[in-house]
Amino acid sequence: MRVGVVTFPGTLDDQDAARAVRLAGAEAVPLWHADHDLRGVDAVFLPGGFSYGDYLRCGAISRFAPLMEELIPAAKAGLPVLGTCNGFQILCEAHLLPGALTRNAGLHYLCRDQGIRVENNATAWTGQFDQGQEILLPIKHGEGRYVADAATLAELERAGRVVFRYTGGNPNGSLNDIAGICNEAGNVVGLMPHPEHAVEELTGAPSVDGRGFFTSILKKLVTA
Amino acid sequence: MTLDSVKRALQSPDERMPFAELGMKEDEYQRVKEILGRRPTGSELAIYSVMWSEHCSYKSSKVHLRQFATKAPASEALLVGMGENAGVVDIGDGWAATFKIESHNHPSYVEPHQGAATGVGGIVRDIMSMGARPIAVMDSLRFGGLDQHDTRRVLPGVVEGISHYGNCLGLPNIGGEVVFDPCYIGNPLVNALCVGLLRKDQIKLATAPGPGNKVVLFGARTGADGIGGASVLASATFEDESQAKRPAVQVGDPFMEKLLIECCLELYQADVVVGIQDLGAAGVSCATTELAAKGTGGMAVDLNLVPLRDPTLRPEEILMSESQERMMAVVTPEDIAAFMAICEKWDVPATVIGEVTDSGRLTMTWDGEVIVDIPPGTAADEGPVYQRPFHEPAGQAALNTHVELARPDDLRATLLQLLGSANLSSREWVTSQYDRYVRGNTVLAQPADAGVLRISESMPGADETTRGIALATDGNGRYAKLDPYAGAQLALAEAYRNVAVTGATPLAVTNCLNFGSPEDPEVMWQFAEAVRGLADACKTLGVPVTGGNVSFYNQTGAAAIHPTPVVGVLGVIEDVARRVPSGFTAANLRVVLLGDTADEFGGSEWAHVAHNHLGGLPPRVRLDAERALATVLTTAAKRGLLAGSHDLSDGGLAVALAEACLARGIGAAVSLPGEDAFVDLFSESSARALVCVEAEKFAALAELCANNEVPCYGLGVTGGTSLTVEDILEIPIATLRETHQATLPAVFG
Amino acid sequence: MARVIVDVMLKPEILDPQGQAIARALPRLGFSSVADVRQGKRFELELPGPATEETLAEARKIAETLLANTVIEDFHLHIEEDA
Amino acid sequence: MARVIVDVMLKPEILDPQGQAIARALPRLGFSSVADVRQGKRFELELPGPATEETLAEARKIAETLLANTVIEDFHLHIEEDA
């Protein structure tokens, strides 16, 4: 199985994402923002960072990268895509996911180990979790407050498209404690927390709960 | 505006040059004239004034700093010593680490966010210029009193600047310090450390050999940032200068720096770089003179080719500009195309601005006229050297007189008072603004005693290795004020101990020496004593100084800061999976105190908090005991004897116990080994650590201690939800936590 | 040379924590007369040549696609004369 | 109700990395006519009552001490009528 890991100028977590993909037993395929080429991957990981320095708005400039011109139609056609942190922001800017991520209510960048509840285990990236399972993942962002208009929010809730919710305290003021959402088909998932930093005992957050994302997508691809 | 060319200088030999305004002394100016055999041009004066400034030439400190070399212990680990951009240490399995700490104190007072941010940017470029990939940063900070108004302006800005710049670069922040003391109110200290990793055989040096090779300036365009900063801002007192003539502040662009990092690494990998130098305080002046001086000896530069952000800049200003995110490389003509292609891939502007020559001269032209023609070594290496007079401060003996302070009866209240104090309370308000996970190699970070990183890098040619490195920085201005010789040694001892408690073997040292004005003989005495102390202790502990930085003029009027030597220690752990986590890690472990406690409260946190008193003598330095303790800790870690550890420092055993409980919310019940509970709990004697071990491993630990003559006291066991000291106190962990965490948020929101 | 100014503000229904933090800080600093504060962005675009219908149309396009995220922000643009 | 607008821009000599990043992105998006971009902040202060000399003076004071960092930024303020 080949999982593409995208690097934009200013992407930071690409190495970690690739490592997590490899640890799960898949091949990590580097994808370069300036190429019009998805290299035939089976799924795509949009990692975190400060693409284009997060200038203007997080993800606003990356969204127009040549690679995105390939990725957007592919995602709409069902290619599994996971965006974490800056990757989530890019997915929203690209309108693959609704709503937007805005400045944390506390106005500070916040790095901490955060409780999260899996609210939907039917997406491409969450199949190996239990519905309602509580997991621990690191968050590290300054602009993670999810907002959307009332109608969008209601639709997300109604359709079960809120995939993750913060537990034990909302770190950034996100509406409805939203930590992550998916598109209608469930192949595109975006979340602020970082699964790739919770896959090893020795390093990262004090949990290996992030592994579930990678086992989920592998399982999905193998059985597909 | 007429161009001051060499030709013009010859025609107008007596023209008055503004050397004094540029911070140059009359005799220094005369020396420049002697070297050149004529008056300097404006551009030449710009170069000499920045290169001979305190900041760049170390003219007041040089004679003392030499001890770091002359007293250096023999070390097989040292690959590159002092004098390069950063020292390089062999860490085994073909890998090397390079690390350095540097100050950005004055700019951080003027504009806290940008000052601190560009401090991080600068030290990261130093590490890059050695050929390394930067892998982590640390920050050692000092502010005025927590209750002083200006602290609310300076601290949030500084933290945000470090956070934004470091986070954007994707460098985990793995440790540091935050200290409050009124002595820093007008002179906050912002010391940033960066560590990098490289293959042992891929070290790059700042040198420009090979006539015909091209000189490339790459990175950001040059603007009017911090013009005059190097000499005016960094080497004169702030009060008089900066208010009157505030230099343009340097603004950082971490995104450009991130691109520069990736670009440089790809350039190194493609092997298209002959020599490289970062552009720091003295910008183009420094890079050209130093590269030329260390190379074949000559360089010809066309300054018109420097890409400008502000097209109105004059050549003198281009030479002095401190615009950030720039590097200079020397590249063979054959490799130029490949070099440029890599820069383009990363969107990094790059321009050939000159060529290496064998003329022995650094020449620069502007509009076709020669405006600089100097022997580069005279600017880079032959700056003035001062033997500044020094003597013990008039009040030193009085300061060292022991004063009996009333000791408390209620030790529970004392512990809570200390735990919630400005300096001992939780640093989380600060550290939660730093990304400690990025790059995926962080094994330990705050609140551990030292940061620990795994060395498995996705760098090309990397063999898998089980190794890790540990880093800690420490400094205690109060100790150093009482006795700068001992204070510097205690800073080293604490950083060394912090590295050892993780299981790593200390290998090498970097330092940042923050002092008042060197023109004050009493400050100069503090400086001389601190350097002598640090050099002696490095020798005894067997850890060489690989580099560092001196920051003088940290004073407002006649009031200097406490002398504040900050010491960083780097250690290696062979199998990083054997690192020892911080604090109590499980219930039913034996709690063991290593090391002896004496009645030592001079300069202590308790005297500061309870009595606002500073006097007497700091704790005794016991380097042999430190070394033995480190041997025990690293050997025990290797053998898998330790379940957790924590060093004893400010606030003594009581604070260490509380922090060990807070690490994972696991309590402990202990009894005290000595007669005097207050001394046992709060003394700050050096060479001590707290560890926890499984009961069946205690005997092996005790034997190891006995063999190394390290005193070892079983205090009790872990478990429960309180910290209990038999017959003295019992405090629920929830109370400890609340007290510990409330302090900084109460002030900063 | 024409200068087009694009002002981008969060939509009124979106929480503006930066503006609120400022509003909260004002009374503490002794400024009591401000009822509300909102913080947004201001962009200055330099366009060569005079400001024509076309340049304005292009600027509007830029604002729409890049400078503002219309999911959460409103924008408004005008020409600045003196530039 | 008066609305005072405070525009805060980096001083011309100060590096504006945000503006530059936007300017570099524009040609890639097919917008070729923009020579330069600078990004700054816009604050909207709501003041009760009409805009008098005093409210304006107060707004200026606020801009100076809080909204702008005059070490690196310039500011400019005006009253918006329609509010």
Ligand SMILES: Nc1ncnc2c1ncn2[C@@H]1O[C@H](COP(=O)(O)OP(=O)(O)O)[C@@H](O)[C@H]1O
């Ligand atoms: N400015 C800072 N940046 C990053 N980490 C910090 C900073 N200040 C403190 N820390 C971390 O917080 C923890 C507690 O700090 P401190 O109490 O000073 O430790 P110690 O007493 O062991 O030197 C340590 O892990 C330290 O590295």
Ligand SMILES: [Mg+2]
């Ligand atoms: Mg410690």
